[in-house]
Amino acid sequence: MMDVAILAGVSHQTVSRVVNALPGVKPTTRVRVLAAIEQLGYRRNSAARALVTGRSQTLGVVTLNSTLYGPASTLYGIEQAALESKYFVTVASLRSTERPAVRQAIGRLVDQGVEGVVIIAPLVALAEALADLPTDLPIVAVEGDADADIDVVTVGQDAGAHAATAHLLSLGHQTVWHVAGPTDWLEARQRTAGWRRTLEEAGAEVPPPLPGDWSARSGYDAGRVLARMPDVTAIFAANDSMAVGIMRAFHEAGRPIPGAVSLVGFDDVPEAAYYSPPLTTIRQDFGEVGRRSLALLLDQIEAGSRPAQRHVVETTLVVRDSTASTPAAGQPRRRRPSR
Amino acid sequence: MMDVAILAGVSHQTVSRVVNALPGVKPTTRVRVLAAIEQLGYRRNSAARALVTGRSQTLGVVTLNSTLYGPASTLYGIEQAALESKYFVTVASLRSTERPAVRQAIGRLVDQGVEGVVIIAPLVALAEALADLPTDLPIVAVEGDADADIDVVTVGQDAGAHAATAHLLSLGHQTVWHVAGPTDWLEARQRTAGWRRTLEEAGAEVPPPLPGDWSARSGYDAGRVLARMPDVTAIFAANDSMAVGIMRAFHEAGRPIPGAVSLVGFDDVPEAAYYSPPLTTIRQDFGEVGRRSLALLLDQIEAGSRPAQRHVVETTLVVRDSTASTPAAGQPRRRRPSR
DNA sequence: CGGGATCGCGTGAACGCTAACATTTCGAGA
C-alpha cells in the first residue's frame, strides 16, 4: 500500500480511502491512485484488514455429509447468497454425529475467525451440542431444534409428511407404511411424526415404521421386508434414495408400482421424474433454505443479539406415477415424466 | 494474549511459545500458562497470525455446481484431507462457465488470502482462463487440461469410456451409441473420445453422439430419439443421471433393458445399484481425487515452484444388470443388486 | 571451580491496514 502511495504521490491513507471507496477524495487523485494500483498489481491484505476492523468477511458452514443432495444444495444456496453480500464461506465437515465433533467443528471455525456459522446438521444431538457454545457467536441452524434458543430455518417436514400420507390415504389406501430415516436426525423424526399424526387423525392403523439410513441400500432392505407382506399397499419413504431401493425390491418381488403398491418419496431429487416409475415425492426448496439461513445470519451479525427467529420453508407435493388408487386399477398409467 | 501473559506472570512471547507448542518452555510455566488460557478462554487471533506469518491456513476451492454428485464428493474429499493438514477450505462457486467468471472467482479467493486453489471445473474454457493468472499462486486443477502448465488430477476418463464401450462390444453388440455430456466439459469430451477410439479400433461403425447436459431430462430426450431406432442395441451414457433418463425413455417405448438394449453409465452414484435394472457403470473414486488434489496443492505450497505434475485416478467397471449379450437372450437376468 | 554452551524467558520491532485526529488547500462571501 505504501508503494502505491508513493507512486501516486499521496499518503497511504488516501490509498486506503480509494480502495474502500470512501468519500473525500478528489476525482483527479482518485484516478492517479487507481492507476498506481493497476500498475503495481496491488491487492489489499485481508489479514491486516481483518485484524484492524475485527471483521473477517467470512462465514462458516458446518455440514454433516455434503455429499447428500439436501446438504449439498443448501450449501450451494448459502454460498450463492453469501457472494451477493460479499462474504466468504468456509466449510467444516463433521466426522461423526457425536456432540464433541460438533463443538470441535464450530471451534475450528471460530478459531479461523468466522463472523457467524450456519449448521446444516439436523441431528438430535445438535441441540445439546449448541448449549455450551459462545453465546455471542451468531448461529443459524438448518433443521435445528425449535426449542433451542437460536435462529432456525426449517423445512415444513411435518406438513410435507402429512401431504404425502394424506395423498396416499385419499387414493383409498387403508393405511400407509413408512420407511424412516435415521432416528438421530431431526428431519427423520419429524417426517415420521407427521406420518403418524396423519394416520391417527384419519383413524387409520399405524404400522411400525421400518428403519433406514437415507441410503438406497437401506431402502432396498426395508423394501424386501415390505414386499413379503401382502397387505402393504402404500409406502411413504423418508427420502428419494430409499424410495429407489424400495422400488427395486418390489420390482424383484414382482409387485408392480403403482399397480400393487403406491410409493411416495421425499426431496424431489432431479432424477425423481425419470425413475421407473416417475416418483411421486415431496419437493424441498433447498436453495431457499440456504438463502433464508444466510439472511438470518447476516441479520444477527448486523443487529447483534435479538430474540431467536424461526423460518419455515414449505414443501410441495409433486404427484407423478408411483401412486395410484387402490384396489389396483388394472394397468398402471404410463405417461411422460412431469416436471 | 497480553492478559494471559500477565495472569500467568510471563511475557506475551512465552504465551506464544506455549500456544504454538514450541520448545524452550519449562513444563511448570507451561502448565501455568495453559491454566491462564483456560481461565480466560483465550483463543488466538487468526488474522493477526496470518498478518505476521503471511500464511492464512486457508485453501480455496472453485467449483462449478457443487450440487452434482462428482463435484460434491470431490469437495468433500478435499475438505476431509484439509482437516488432516490443519487447513481451512473456503468455496467459491462459479455463476457461469465463462472465462471472466473463473478469473473473478479465483480473484475473490486470492483477495481473501488463500494459500492455494483447487479448481473443480472441468471446462474447456478453463485452460485459457488459467493462462492469465498469478503464476506464483499454487493451483491444482481437477480434470484440467493436460497441456496447461499446472498440476492436474484427473480421472481416467478415456480408459473408463474404453472399458464401458469394450464391455458392450464384448457382449456381441455391433456398435455402441453414445449420449454425451456438454461439449464444454473436458470430461464429456474425453469420454466421447474414449468411446470413439474404442469403436474405431474394433472396426465398428461410429454413430453420431447425442448431446446431453448431464441431467436426467437430457438423457430422457436422447433416449426418446434412440428408442425409435430399432437397430440400437447398446448405449453408453456419459453419466448415471442421463442413464436414468434413457432407462425411462426405453421403458416407455416398451424396449426392455437389458433385454433389447444394453446400457452403461458413468460415475456409480450410490443409487446406481438399485435402479431398475441395476446399472452397469464406471465407478469414479472422487474421494481419492479430492485427497490427491490436496496432496498436490500442499506439496506446491511447501516446495514452491516445480514442474507441473499429473495424476490419474483410475476407474472401475462395475457390471450389474443393465447390460446383456445380444441377440437378446430371452428373459433378462434378475438378480439382487451387487455392491 | 571457572568458562563456554545451553536453556528459559523477555524486549522491541514489524506485519499491512484503518480509525481518529491534525493539517493543509481551496473557494466563497464580506
Add this chain to the structure above:
DNA sequence: TCTCGAAATGTTAGCGTTCACGCGATCCCG
C-alpha cells in the same frame, strides 16, 4: 483582500501476533 468553513489530504497510533534478538541462570566438563 481577508476570513472562514468545508473539502482534501496527511500523521500517528494501534489491532494481536510472530520473529530476531538479547540477557541472565543453569549446566556440564576439564
